[in-house]
Amino acid sequence: MKLTKTLLTLSLLSATSLAQAGEVEVLHWWTSGGEAKSVAVLKQLMEQEGHTWKDFAVAGGGGESAMTVLKTRAVSGNPPSAAQIKGHDIQEWAGLGFLTNLNDVAAEGHWDDIIPPMINQVMKYDGEYVAVPVNVHRVNWMWANPEVFKKAGAKVPTNLDEFFAAADKIKAAGFIPLAHGGQPWQDATVFEAVALDVLGPQDYVKAFVDLDMDALSGDKMVQVFTQFKKLHNYIDDNSPGRDWNVATSMVINGDAAMQIMGDWAKGEFTAAGKVPGQDYLCFPALGTQGEFTYNVDSFAFFELKDAENIKAQKALAKTIISPQFQEVFNLNKGSIPVRTDMDMAKFDQCAMDSMKEFKSSSTDGGLVPSMAHGMSTTSYAQGAIFDVVTNFFNDRDADPKQAAQKLAKAVKAAM
Incomplete structure (x- = not known):
């Protein structure tokens, strides 16, 4: 009799928990490597809370295909719970009335205290949280092969002048000084690193966030283009069309000395079994020490009707910011947690250096959004900048x- 009562109680509890559980459908394009592992962890954490995970993965590194599918779903009144959206696109979706208010989850988790204001602003629309940041990528990194420097008798550079001096020695020794992929977004990644050094954080923001015409056309911007053009002398002729990871492999293999690329490049070194500080070096690009160009992956949360699915959706937002997920995801992705209160014990030296400068730059004005990676301005303005930068870089005259x-x-x- 007791056994029967126990089974009945368990079945009732189970039925109650299932009745309270909802479904989260998550649109993303993380379909390979460490990213896929990280999504699997998020799914597992949600399922442990009794919710159902419906994976809505659309392959394609930049997310263009995913956005096409999302627009169709949203317009038809059947959006997912959350979708991988970042930067100004979050504001556009919110402005159209598609996104939901997450202020209650944010208040419970003290998001305003653990996430820097500049990043919080991107996640909010009219003062309300409508999106959740997943990580922080530092874009203004330089990756270097110390063995190439040793063979060339060159010093690892800490500013532009030292870069050119080292690059001349490396080129004379028969190596490629700067590994680069000739694609517009890669050109823009290098360009914004030069711009941050030459302009400084305040004028960088004036140019690429405020779109100030004087900042975009002034003498300092002329100097940015002058230095940017000079960099072209140190890349190889096979650069056009090269993917970023192929350029990274040139540094790994010792064919090239350096690459300017975000911290996702670290995944390539890790996959090749390389150890930071020994087999490769990571340091701020071209004199941008103490400054931090950020690229933030995030999920925007859509307005839903089903009460249980709304509960599951809020649980998803809470889980994304949780220390457990922040650690697992960022260890896999090469980025750093968006929380400034994280224990970084399991992270490597590059990540720890990145977190240190993320924290310091967020309080002293050195934290700036990446133009090249869609964080600083609209896609229309970004496209216009890409065209000018790439055409200039590929025209020797x-x-x-x-x-x-x-x-x-x-x-x-474009405005």
Whole structure:
């Protein structure tokens, strides 16, 4: 009799928990490697809470295919619980009335205290949280092969002048000084690193966030283009069209000395069994010590009707910010946690250095959004900048002063 009562009680408890459980459908394009492992952990954590995970993965590194599918679903009134959206696109979706308010989850988790204000602002619309940040990528990294420097008798550079001096020695020794992939977003990644050094954080924000015409066309921007053009002398002729990870492998294999790329490049070194500080070096690119160009992956949360699915959706938002998921995801992704209160004991030296400068730059004005990775401005303005930067970089006769003027005009036309 007791056994029967116990089984009945368990079945009732089970039925109650299932009745209270909801479904989360999550649209993302993390379909390979460490990213896929991380999504699997998020699914597992949600299922442990009794919710059902419906994976809505759309392959494609930049998410263009995923966004096409999302628009169709949202317009038809059947959006997912959450979708991988970042930067100004979050504001656009919120402005159209598709996103839901997460302020209650944020207040419970003290998001305003553990996430830097500059990143919080991107996650909010009209003061309300509508998206959740997953991680922080540092874009202004330089990756270097110390063995190449040793063979060339060159010193690891800490600023632009030292870069050019080292690059000349490396080139003379028969190595490629700068591994680069000639694609517009990669050109822009290098360009914004030069811009951050030459302009400084305040004028960088004026140019690429405020879209200030004087900042975009002024003397300092002419200097940015001048230095950027000089970098072209240190990349190889096979650069056009090369993928970023192929350029990273050139540094890993000792064919090239350096690469300017975000911290996702670290995954390539890790996969090759390389150890930071020994087999490769990571340091701020081109004199941007103490400054931090960020790229943040995030999920925007859509307005739902089903009460249980809304509960599951809020549980998802809470789980994404949890220390457990932040640690697992970022160890796999190569990025750092978005929480500034994280224990970094399990992370490597590159990540610990990154977190240190993330914290310091978030309080002293050195934290700036990446233009090249869609964090600083609209996709229209970004596209205009890409066109001017790439055309300039690939034209050996291009004039820096004219390029700065073209930049301002192109951005104004895109506004």
